[in-house]
Amino acid sequence: MRRVRRTYRDLDRPGRWLHQELLAEGRYDETRGGRRHAYTGRHRLDGDRIDYLDDSGFYAIGSFLGEELYHAEFVMRHGGGGRGTPPAR
Template sequence: MTIEETREYIGMWVTKDGNIRHELLPNNRYNEARGNRKSAYQGDYCITGNHIEYKDDTGFTADGEFKNGILYHAGMILYKEK
């Protein structure tokens, strides 16, 4: 997908308690913060439709779905920061 097609997904996504934070960057990279760790995981992401595939820099993969403005990922629910 192009940046134009994924623009609504770019930005910071956080769990309700703020403990997990996914920053989806415009260059198809992401940074995941957990608690006090500002860069717990980093890697690439790819969005197709409303599906996101993550591959961190260690090779670990995960995925998620965007539904009604909410990101569902690995049992977590993340909301986009305004």
């Protein structure tokens, strides 16, 4: 598995975006609203499903549909800005 970066932005609500990196060693690192390392933890892929276990003990799931990742209220796509910076419009 390679490093995957996914970015979400909500054009109707400026400043609402996240950047998530899925690392090859089974870790993830998420930036939300400019707050780096807002969520970090482990992830496990099983087909089109991804399970997250946050370092704080929070558990979440997501699903891949094509090139999109559906996680919580977010729909994430490959691409976006660099780490810690919002994607360009």
